[in-house]
Every structure is written in structure tokens, then in C-alpha cells.
Amino acid sequence: FENVLFTENQAVNGGAIRAAFDADIRIQDCSFEDNEAEVGGALHVTDATVTVTDSDFTRNSATGGDGGAIWADETTLTVSGTSLVQNTSLFDGGAVFASECSVTMDAMEAITENEATYGAGGALRIEDAEFFTLTDSLLEMNRAWTLGGALSVQQTDSTTVSGVEFNENTLFYSGGGGGALALRDSTISLTSITFSENTSAGHGGALFAV
Numbered sequence: 001f002e003n004v005l006f007t008e009n010q011a012v013n014g015g016a017i018r019a020a021f022d023a024d025i026r027i028q029d030c031s032f033e034d035n036e037a038e039v040g041g042a043l044h045v046t047d048a049t050v051t052v053t054d055s056d057f058t059r060n061s062a063t064g065g066d067g068g069a070i071w072a073d074e075t076t077l078t079v080s081g082t083s084l085v086q087n088t089s090l091f092d093g094g095a096v097f098a099s100e101c102s103v104t105m106d107a108m109e110a111i112t113e114n115e116a117t118y119g120a121g122g123a124l125r126i127e128d129a130e131f132f133t134l135t136d137s138l139l140e141m142n143r144a145w146t147l148g149g150a151l152s153v154q155q156t157d158s159t160t161v162s163g164v165e166f167n168e169n170t171l172f173y174s175g176g177g178g179g180a181l182a183l184r185d186s187t188i189s190l191t192s193i194t195f196s197e198n199t200s201a202g203h204g205g206a207l208f209a210v
Helices: none
Strands: 005-007 010-013 017-019 024-028 031-033 036-039 043-046 049-053 056-058 070-073 076-080 083-085 096-099 102-106 110-112 124-127 131-140 151-154 159-167 181-184 188-191 194-196 207-209
Touching: 124 131, 131 151, 151 159, 159 181
Parallel strands: 005 031, 010 036, 017 043, 024 049, 031 056, 043 070, 049 076, 056 083, 070 096, 076 102, 083 110, 096 124, 102 131, 110 131, 124 151, 131 159, 151 181, 159 188, 159 194, 181 207
Antiparallel strands: none
């Protein structure tokens, strides 16, 4: 897909695109706006390879579950030069939810104002991943309820975050943790990171790890 606009589409899974069974999806210079699904507001991918470059995901929503913009399982997901703005999920991953995936995100344009209404990872929720790498990006004004106002990582042994700024992210639940970043049963390398004006109603205004 190149230079394609997906707007105001609706489905149960994947408001704009549903891909599975060894699919190889390449998305470049595309816009996903105001798409809606119960799970995966714009994209819902399983057992696939997905590459997203220089694209925009804006105001997509997962009204019944996870992944306001992107929901991925057992997938190799590579995203670069892309914005994730004002996406929402009912539960985990306001913009992106990835489980049992290999995830690389680099030089993102903006990851801002996403919300996991009753879940973890206001912008990004990564769990049981082969690896997760996030570099040279800004996560700002994202919101979550339980864990990680911007980013929540669980049961992932290889996590690398480098050259990233976490600014003004918020966690709402007094029993939760990580105004910006929450780690559970995970190993992480943090390099050249800035945490600024993040807020948690529970534990760890910037970072919470258990």
C-alpha cells in the first residue's frame, strides 16, 4: 500500500486492514484516520510481517479491547517515521498492542495523546515479545489506567530503548505504576533517555519495575 487514505472504516477486527497467515504487508505514506473496530482500530495482524513507513495513525479506536491503531500477534512489526496521535483503546495499548511479536520502532514522527482507557500502555503495550526496540522518538501526553502512561512492557527479555523522550505522560490508577514507563518480568536497556513531567497516581512517577 502506498499513498492510500483509510478513513472512517469499521469492523470487528481491524477497522481498515485485517491480515494473517504469513501475509507480508508493506505500508508507505499512508494515512489511517477515524477507523474503528472492537480490536485493532486500524490494523489487526496475526502471523504476518508488517512494515510501516512514513505513515499516520490518527484518532483510530479499539472500542472493545486492545490496540487503538494496531493490534499484532506472532508478527514481525517494523515501524519508522510514523505518527501515532489520539488513538484510543478500551484496554491495553492506546496506539499499539503487540503480543509474541518482534517489534522495531525507529525515528517516530510523534507518539502523542494516545489513551488506554482501562488498561496498560497509554501509547504502546508490548508483551511476551521476541524483542522490542524503540529509538529516537518522543512519547508525550499519553494516558493509561493500570501500567505505563506511555509504554508498558511485560515478560520481554530483550528490550532496548534509546534516544527517547517521555514527556507529560499520565497514569490514573492509584494501585498502578509508571507515569511514563512500566516493566513487569522484563529486561531493559535504557540509553540517552529523558523523563520529564510524567505523573503517576500510584507508584513511580516516571518508571515502575517489578
